Structure formats: C-alpha cells, structure tokens
Amino acid sequence: MRVAFLGLGIMGQPMAANLAKAGHDVIAWNRTPGKTVDGARVVSTPAEAAADAEVVWMCVSDTAAVNDVLWGENGAGAVLKPGVVVVDSSTISPSAERHNAERIRQAGADYIDAPMTGSKIGARDAQLVFMVGGEAASIDKVRPLFDAMGKTVHHVGGIGLGQAAKLAQNLQNAVIFESFAEGLALATKLGVPPEKLVEIVKSTMTRSGVVEYKASFVLNRDFSPNFPLKLMYKDIKLMLEAARENRIKLPALETVAEIYEVAIEEGHEDLDYAATLTILEKWAGILVKGNAAS
Amino acid sequence: MRVAFLGLGIMGQPMAANLAKAGHDVIAWNRTPGKTVDGARVVSTPAEAAADAEVVWMCVSDTAAVNDVLWGENGAGAVLKPGVVVVDSSTISPSAERHNAERIRQAGADYIDAPMTGSKIGARDAQLVFMVGGEAASIDKVRPLFDAMGKTVHHVGGIGLGQAAKLAQNLQNAVIFESFAEGLALATKLGVPPEKLVEIVKSTMTRSGVVEYKASFVLNRDFSPNFPLKLMYKDIKLMLEAARENRIKLPALETVAEIYEVAIEEGHEDLDYAATLTILEKWAGILVKGNAAS
Numbered sequence: 001m002r003v004a005f006l007g008l009g010i011m012g013q014p015m016a017a018n019l020a021k022a023g024h025d026v027i028a029w030n031r032t033p034g035k036t037v038d039g040a041r042v043v044s045t046p047a048e049a050a051a052d053a054e055v056v057w058m059c060v061s062d063t064a065a066v067n068d069v070l071w072g073e074n075g076a077g078a079v080l081k082p083g084v085v086v087v088d089s090s091t092i093s094p095s096a097e098r099h100n101a102e103r104i105r106q107a108g109a110d111y112i113d114a115p116m117t118g119s120k121i122g123a124r125d126a127q128l129v130f131m132v133g134g135e136a137a138s139i140d141k142v143r144p145l146f147d148a149m150g151k152t153v154h155h156v157g158g159i160g161l162g163q164a165a166k167l168a169q170n171l172q173n174a175v176i177f178e179s180f181a182e183g184l185a186l187a188t189k190l191g192v193p194p195e196k197l198v199e200i201v202k203s204t205m206t207r208s209g210v211v212e213y214k215a216s217f218v219l220n221r222d223f224s225p226n227f228p229l230k231l232m233y234k235d236i237k238l239m240l241e242a243a244r245e246n247r248i249k250l251p252a253l254e255t256v257a258e259i260y261e262v263a264i265e266e267g268h269e270d271l272d273y274a275a276t277l278t279i280l281e282k283w284a285g286i287l288v289k290g291n292a293a294s
Numbered sequence: 295m296r297v298a299f300l301g302l303g304i305m306g307q308p309m310a311a312n313l314a315k316a317g318h319d320v321i322a323w324n325r326t327p328g329k330t331v332d333g334a335r336v337v338s339t340p341a342e343a344a345a346d347a348e349v350v351w352m353c354v355s356d357t358a359a360v361n362d363v364l365w366g367e368n369g370a371g372a373v374l375k376p377g378v379v380v381v382d383s384s385t386i387s388p389s390a391e392r393h394n395a396e397r398i399r400q401a402g403a404d405y406i407d408a409p410m411t412g413s414k415i416g417a418r419d420a421q422l423v424f425m426v427g428g429e430a431a432s433i434d435k436v437r438p439l440f441d442a443m444g445k446t447v448h449h450v451g452g453i454g455l456g457q458a459a460k461l462a463q464n465l466q467n468a469v470i471f472e473s474f475a476e477g478l479a480l481a482t483k484l485g486v487p488p489e490k491l492v493e494i495v496k497s498t499m500t501r502s503g504v505v506e507y508k509a510s511f512v513l514n515r516d517f518s519p520n521f522p523l524k525l526m527y528k529d530i531k532l533m534l535e536a537a538r539e540n541r542i543k544l545p546a547l548e549t550v551a552e553i554y555e556v557a558i559e560e561g562h563e564d565l566d567y568a569a570t571l572t573i574l575e576k577w578a579g580i581l582v583k584g585n586a587a588s
Contacts, residue, residue: 094484117498129498154494156486164484168477168491172500175473175546182469182544183462186533189540190388190458192450197462200448204411204423205507206466209499239480246483248578250476252469255549284542 001025003145004049004056006069006076007090008035008042011116012059014123015089015149016040019057022148027053031065045074055142056086062234063092070100082108085138087145089130091115091170093238094160095245097133101159110138113159115166116150119213119226127151131169133162167239171253174232174273176210178256181277184218184288195219195290214274219290223268223275230269233260295319297439298343298350300363300370301384302329302336305410306353308417309383309443310334313351316442321347325359339368349436350380356528357386364394376402379432381439383424385409385464387532388454389539391427395453404432407453409460410444413507413520421445425463427456461533465547468526468567470504472550475571478512478582489513489584508568513584517565517572524563527554 001024005016008030020026020039028040029049036042043049046069050056056076058069066088070077080086086104088097088111101111112134122128128150132139139146139155146153156165180201187197198215201207217223236257243250259276268275281287295318299310302324314320314333322334323343330336337343340363344350350370352363360382364371374380380398382391382405395405406428416422422444426433433440433449440447450459474495481491492509495501511517530551537544553570560576562569575581 117500119499129494131494152497154490154497156490156494158485161484161486164481165486165491165494168481168484168486169494169498169500171480172473172477172495175476176470176500176502178546179466179469179473182547183466185542186465186537186544187458187462189542190455190462190536191452192455192459192462196448196450197459200423200425200450200459200463201466203446203448204463205413205503206411206463206470208470208502208504210502213499242484243480246480246578248479248483248580249574250480251549251553252472252546253476255545259545280543284540286542 001145002052002054003027004029004046004053004076005040005059006046006049006056007059008037009059009061010120011123013037014120015059015128018126018149019145022144024145024148046076047074047079050076051079054084055145056080056084057089057145058087059089061090063096066090066092066096066100077103080104080107080109084109085142086111087142088113089116091166091235091238092163094163094167094242097160097163101134110135111159112138113162115162117166117169118150123149130154131156131162131165133157133159133164164242167235167242170232170235171239171250173210174236174256175252176208177214177274178259178276180211180214181280184277185280185284185286188286188288189284193291194288217272218274218277218288221289223271225270225272227273228269229260229263229271229273229275232273233257233264233269236260295439296346296348297321298323298340298347298370299334300340300343300350300352301354302331303353303355304414305417307331308414309353309422312420312443313439318439318442340370341368341373344370345373348378349439350374350378351383351439352381353383355384357390360384360386360390360394371397374398374401374403378403379436380405381436382407383410385460385529385532386457388457388461388536391454391457395428404429405453406432407456409456411460411463412444417443424448425450425456425459427451427453427458458536461529461536464526464529465533465544467504468530468550469546470502471508471567472553472570474505474508475574478571479574479578479580482580482582483578487585488582511566512568512571512582515583517569519564519566521567522563523554523557523565523567523569526567527551527558527563530554
C-alpha cells in the first residue's frame with residue numbers, strides 16, 4: 001500500500017522501516033529534518049507525504065503535534081482524498097480523536113485511533129500491541145500494515161476507545177512500577193537485599209511484566225531511557241484530564257503524578273520513568289543497588 | 295517431628311493438616327475452640343500443645359495474638375526446652391520479631407520468622423512461598439516442615455527480615471490491585487468493555503499475577519473473601535508503621551490505605567480486598583461488570 005508515515009521518533013522510525021521492509025511504498029516525514037528510514041523516501045511536509053497516500057499513519061508526541069500535522073500549515077488534513085484511512089498511533093486524548101475523526105470524515109476519508117504498547121524493542125521487532133478505536137471496515141483495510149508492525153490488534157470499539165484503553169493500560173504500568181519502587185525502598189531500608197526481593201516477587205503472585213522488564217535495569221542503576229519519564233508524565237496528564245472530564249477519581253494515580261513532578265523538578269525528565277525510584281530514595285536516605293551493580 | 299501448631303485459621307488449618315499428612319506428630323491449638331485438624335490432636339492451651347514439642351509453629355492474626363500465644367497466660371513461651379525451634383508464620387512487625395527472638399533465645403530455644411504467601415489455595419495444596427528470617431541452622435532443622443507445607447523457602451537474612459520481605463511484597467499486591475481497579479474504573483467510564491481491558495492487560499507488559507488471579511472474580515463481581523480486606527489493611531498498617539519507624543515515605547501506599555479505610559467504613563471489611571474497587575465505582579458513578587456476569 002502507499003503509506004504516508006508522519007513522525008519518525010523512537011517508535012515511528014522502526015515502525016516505518018518495518019512497513020517498507022514488508023514491501024509497502026512508504027513516504028515519511030518528520031518535524032525535525034535529517035531523519036531517514038531504510039527503504040522509504042523522506043519529504044519535507046505532511047501534505048507532501050500524504051498527497052498520494054492510501055493510508056496516512058501518524059506517530060507523533062502529543063495532541064498539539066497531531067493537530068499540527070493534520071490541520072496546521074502544509075498539514076495532511078487538507079490533501080486527503082475520499083477512501084483514504086488516517087491512523088493515529090500517537091497517545092493523545094480520546095476526545096481529541098473524536099474531533100479529528102469528525103473533520104476527516106467530512107472529507108470522505110476515515111479515521112481510526114490506534115495507540116500501541118511494546119516499547120522501542122517491540123517496535124523494532126514488529127511485536128507491538130495495538131489498541132484500536134474506529135470502524136471495522138477501515139481497520140480491515142489497513143490490517144496488512146498492522147501485521148507488518150505488530151503482533152496483536154485489539155479492536156476496542158468506536159473512535160477514541162483505542163486511546164481510552166491505552167490510557168487505562170499505561171496507568172497500570174505507572175502505578176505498578178511505583179508499587180515496585182515503594183516495595184524496594186521499604187525492603188532496602190529494613191535490610192532486605194533488593195535482589196532477594198526481586199527473586200521473591202518473581203516467585204509469587206506479585207510477579208508482573210513491569211518487574212520482569214525493569215528489575216535488572218533498576219538493580220544495575222541503569223536509568224537510560226526506554227520509555228522516558230517525561231513521556232510517561234505526558235500520558236499521566238492525559239489520564240488525569242480524562243478522569244476529570246468524566247468526573248472520576250483516581251487517587252493512586254494522582255499521588256504517582258506528584259512523584260513524577262518532583263522527578264522532573266530534579267532534572268530526571270529524559271531518564272527512564274524507573275528513575276522515579278530515586279525520589280523515594282531521597283526521601284528514605286537510601287540507595288537501592290544490586291550486588292551485581294558496580 | 296513433634297510439632298505444636300498454634301492457630302487454625304484460614305491458613306493455619308490446612309497447613310497443620312499438611313504437616314499431619316506428611317507424617318509429623320501434630321498437636322494443635324486454636325483460640326476459638328471447636329476447630330479440628332485431620333490427623334492431629336487439638337488441645338486447649340498453647341502451653342499444653344508446646345510442652346513436648348520439638349517445633350512450635352505459630353500462625354495467628356497479628357502482633358498482639360503472637361504476644362498472647364507466647365507470653366500470655368498458658369503461653370508457649372514458658373514451657374520451651376533448649377533446642378526447640380519456634381517459627382512464626384503470622385505477618386507481624388519485624389521489630390516485634392526481634393524482641394520475641396531475644397526472649398526465646400534466653401530459654402535456649404531458637405526463633406525464626408517465616409511469613410508466607412500463596413492464599414488459602416496455596417495452603418491447601420502445599421504450594422506456599424515462605425520468606426524467612428533467622429539462623430540457617432534452625433531453618434535447616436525445620437526444613438521437612440517447610441517442605442510439607444510449601445514449595446519455596448526464601449532465606450532473606452537475620453531475624454525480622456522474613457517479615458520485612460513479606461511487607462515489601464504484600465505492599466506491591468495492594469498497590470498493583472489498586473492500579474488494576476483505577477485502570478478498570480477509567481476504562482469503564484470512557485466506554486471500554488472491562489473484559490476487553492483485561493484481555494489487553496494480559497497481552498502486554500501490564501500483565502501481573504494479581505490480575506491473572508483477581509480479574510475473573512472482579513468481572514463476575516464475586517467479592518467473597520480469599521484474602522479479606524481487613525487482613526490486607528492490617529498488613530498495610532504494619533507497612534506504614536515500619537515506614538514511619540524507619541523514616542521513609544511511601545506515598546502510593548498511604549493513598550491506598552485511605553481507600554481501605556473508606557471501604558471499611560462502608561462495611562466491606564470481611565469481603566476480599568478486591569472490593570476496594572467498589573469505592574472507586576462510587577466515586578465514578580459506575581459499575582464494572584463483565585458481560586458474563588449475571
């Protein structure tokens with residue numbers, strides 16, 4: 001298929017490369033110039049990328065960036081032909097997606113929201129999990145593209161529900177990591193070796209994908225970004241906005257958000273979100289460090 | 295071995311039965327009379343049970359109950375012979391265990407703290423996981439008893455560190471469940487079917503032992519107690535006490551504790567701790583219910 005891929009960040013670049021590798025005709029664009037994608041042509045505006053596309057796939061940083069890519073100067077929204085499907089894999093607010101879909105549909109095109117999870121490794125290995133909102137017919141049309149980038153597509157419901165599911169899922173990652181960080185802080189302060197706590201966690205119902213993935217990085221104090229703290233905080237703000245819009249109360253998430261704010265004040269925004277542990281460590285006067293760590 | 299088993303509650307009764315089944319000579323006692331254990335004799339005071347025992351195994355509700363069983367009228371502490379090992383599988387404060395060990399060692403006996411996890415099903419099926427603090431020699435002495443009741447023994451360190459690990463582990467269960475409850479509340483309010491969120495969670499890094507175990511109960515609104523809310527709250531108070539004693543800050547746990555307090559005010563203390571979800575539901579004006587639930 002002829003695909004315009006808009007946004008070549010930490011996730012977008014490997015995703016676009018996997019589309020090209022699968023034989024699709026990819027024209028890519030990125031806000032900051034200079035990015036390249038194996039097998040794809042890179043152009044200088046979203047409109048140029050989208051002009052001839054059957055599918056426009058967006059993967060940018062936030063609601064404002066999606067607005068800009070679609071409706072800003074040289075935006076893709078102005079050049080869409082009837083029958084085109086626009087897919088948004090950014091994580092943005094569910095209500096913004098409903099608004100985008102309405103405008104896109106006026107042009108005779110269709111829109112689906114398809115945020116994903118799986119980290120940069122999942123993007124590289126085409127193992128992403130997509131959470132999708134929109135019409136089944138449009139999802140089926142772009143299924144070969146999903147298949148080239150991911151392993152699972154969850155059709156959650158109508159427009160915006162992909163984002164809703166993504167927020168509800170990522171909320172859990174943020175709070176589960178915090179549970180691990182607080183457990184580690186308490187254990188360490190009381191004299192339990194942190195690697196022993198990890199071993200116990202893995203042998204009990206307390207096990208989780210988050211700990212499996214993060215524990216060795218934490219014990220080695222490697223806070224290089226896999227999912228940067230500032231992006232998790234961006235998602236947390238979306239969750240809290242959605243909660244407020246809908247008059248619901250998420251107390252643990254509110255508390256976790258405050259820890260992220262302190263971590264950002266401390267200058268950790270470009271580290272992995274696991275660096276929120278260091279805030280607990282400051283409060284406890286400890287350092288959680290595995291024996292293997294030098 | 296000749297074992298005095300003190301405390302025949304939801305966990306203690308199947309544990310004592312597994313000891314008897316493995317051929318050990320079990321004399322049991324319970325505060326509330328009338329409990330029986332297949333293959334064991336039940337007597338009417340801790341001292342009577344412990345009089346001839348090689349090992350005294352406690353599994354009672356809290357720090358006060360352990361004090362009473364050991365040091366109260368007809369307590370086991372007064373009849374211990376040199377060489378006896380006292381094991382505490384209750385979940386109580388790490389500092390109380392250090393105090394108990396000191397007194398027990400003055401009698402020439404030894405003491406280990408060995409709280410466990412694995413739920414009543416794990417107790418029945420001898421699949422418990424023990425977190426143990428104390429001397430290796432004493433742990434080795436009672437290893438046949440551990441083997442008869444559990445599948446894994448983690449020797450964490452000195453006296454009290456079994457309790458410390460248990461608190462740090464169960465902290466995570468409480469907060470992980472809260473992450474699931476908040477994710478479900480947000481998803482449900484935004485229109486995501488709760489069973490769809492569970493499916494997504496299970497297919498991503500968000501997966502956890504807690505969700506694997508609790509999701510179907512939650513979707514069926516079955517809040518019958520597997521681990522009663524009041525017992526999780528008791529453990530949460532121990533965690534917060536240990537945190538305060540040691541001058542550390544556990545913000546998400548503090549927030550979760552407040553939700554348990556509201557749940558207890560609402561009369562849910564004898565339900566499973568999963569019933570904390572109903573507090574979020576009240577705040578959101580929703581009901582999280584799977585399609586399969588009638």
